Amino acid sequence: MLRFEGARHFRARLLAACLTGRGIRIDRIREAAATPGLRTHEASMLRLLEKVLVGAEVVINETGTSLTFRPGLMGGGAVSHACSGRAIGYFLEPLVALALFGKKELRATLKGVTNDDVDVSVDAVRMALLPLVRRFGVEERVELEVRSRGCWPAGGGEVALRVPPARALRPLELTEEGLVKRVRGVAYACRVSPQMANRMAGAARGVLNRLLPDVFIVTDHAKGATGGASAGYGVLLLAETTAGVTYCVEVAASPRADASGTAGGGGAGGAQHGGEMEAPEDLGKVAAEQLLEEIARGGCVDSERQPFVLTLAAACPGGASRLRLGPLSEQAVEMLRILRDVMGVTYRLDAEPNTKTVIAACVGAGVKNAAARYH
Amino acid sequence: LGRVDLMKVVYGESSLAGSGKVSQDGGSAAAAGLDESEDDEEGDDLFVLKGSADEGGRAASNAPAAGGGVDAPDSSRVRHESRGWDPDETIETLRNRFVTGDWAAAERR
Numbered sequence: 001m002l003r004f005e006g007a008r009h010f011r012a013r014l015l016a017a018c019l020t021g022r023g024i025r026i027d028r029i030r031e032a033a034a035t036p037g038l039r040t041h042e043a044s045m046l047r048l049l050e051k052v053l054v055g056a057e058v059v060i061n062e063t064g065t066s067l068t069f070r071p072g073l074m075g076g077g078a079v080s081h082a083c084s085g086r087a088i089g090y091f092l093e094p095l096v097a098l099a100l101f102g103k104k105e106l107r108a109t110l111k112g113v114t115n116d117d118v119d120v121s122v123d124a125v126r127m128a129l130l131p132l133v134r135r136f137g138v139e140e141r142v143e144l145e146v147r148s149r150g151c152w153p154a155g156g157g158e159v160a161l162r163v164p165p166a167r168a169l170r171p172l173e174l175t176e177e178g179l180v181k182r183v184r185g186v187a188y189a190c191r192v193s194p195q196m197a198n199r200m201a202g203a204a205r206g207v208l209n210r211l212l213p214d215v216f217i218v219t220d221h222a223k224g225a226t227g228g229a230s231a232g233y234g235v236l237l238l239a240e241t242t243a244g245v246t247y248c249v250e251v252a253a254s255p256r257a258d259a260s261g262t263a264g265g266g267g268a269g270g271a272q273h274g275g276e277m278e279a280p281e282d283l284g285k286v287a288a289e290q291l292l293e294e295i296a297r298g299g300c301v302d303s304e305r306q307p308f309v310l311t312l313a314a315a316c317p318g319g320a321s322r323l324r325l326g327p328l329s330e331q332a333v334e335m336l337r338i339l340r341d342v343m344g345v346t347y348r349l350d351a352e353p354n355t356k357t358v359i360a361a362c363v364g365a366g367v368k369n370a371a372a373r374y375h
Numbered sequence: 376l377g378r379v380d381l382m383k384v385v386y387g388e389s390s391l392a393g394s395g396k397v398s399q400d401g402g403s404a405a406a407a408g409l410d411e412s413e414d415d416e417e418g419d420d421l422f423v424l425k426g427s428a429d430e431g432g433r434a435a436s437n438a439p440a441a442g443g444g445v446d447a448p449d450s451s452r453v454r455h456e457s458r459g460w461d462p463d464e465t466i467e468t469l470r471n472r473f474v475t476g477d478w479a480a481a482e483r484r
Binding site for chain 1 (some may be wrong): 381384385386388390391392393420422432433435442443444447448449450451452453454455456458459463466467468470472474475476478481484
């Protein structure tokens, strides 16, 4: 049994354990904190995993500071889960990777916060993460439907995820960056004036139009039942290159301070938000500048999607994957370590000084999906 | 930054517990500081509560202090330091990464 310490990289550790079928133990989880042990979102993540896995075993000690996790097999099927403590994106990222190795098609209905300023939004999963799955030769349709939006803290959003088991994941060859040819985006506004979305989109366009005429940002004013239970707004921008590479960034207004009292499980974290929500013009401009930073960093996978792609390439059966990345994110670096320690896959990393990018190459561990394992 | 360096930075440390070295972020001074205080834990700071960094829960994505420590928050969101794109010269440095730029220069990159 592999042993880890602390609450950091919780999802990455669980995911690596699930993909390899190896049991893990995590000790000293927030041992020194005012309230020690697992948080609501981590418990919720474990419950979701228990629903999709067959024969999973989770043992938590009395104080919640130690966890033993034996993953069993990925089952799939229809599940419904209320995502508490964190936004739905927190739960979606490992779930998508895991579902590709399932026995049956996963049809998950997840409820909670769809967009906030802490986790990857459901829009980013739909527009940036899921298309990357296709790069691994997955022909079946992988879909995420956003039925209603919900902002932090009260949520009220709902999404439906559909991931069929991948018959055969193909190794990845992704080294061509291409030139940015267009920018697409979504500016959403929930339970606030519809003008907010237009103002964010306008400000983002103002910056990006200096480089590119083809900038199109959809405004989504979610109202009534599809607008969730809390006020919020934000904008996501996605740059596409001639080689089909995408760079995605997003920015959301911090929830109002007075809303933190109702933050389910957020606890002390929620109280960190103070003051008024940012002006939509500022958010739009920040989003555009973040996108420019992301493009400047280069590579064929954007920073937020690096750990996901590195995981799938490492799990891939048969043959070597090669991909070009910008400067590695902190999450990606730790993911690489976890993949080596749990899965036994070591990437070869070659820095290219003239483009300031990294060529990462590995031979996948050959994780088979649960359906195939029975034959 | 050669190949050897990068391999060492990434794979020089283990993600597992008790592998000799305390796992910490590669080169992050803030993280190193936090981990050092972890080592002293058995000693005199027995009753000192750790800062908000290891409170877990929900820290704003734009709070850089969120990183570091064995209980650092787990989020994939990345927020880059912005270099300030307002002057035209700054934005023009990116021109050749766009189809509106010089394609030949982009080839040479």
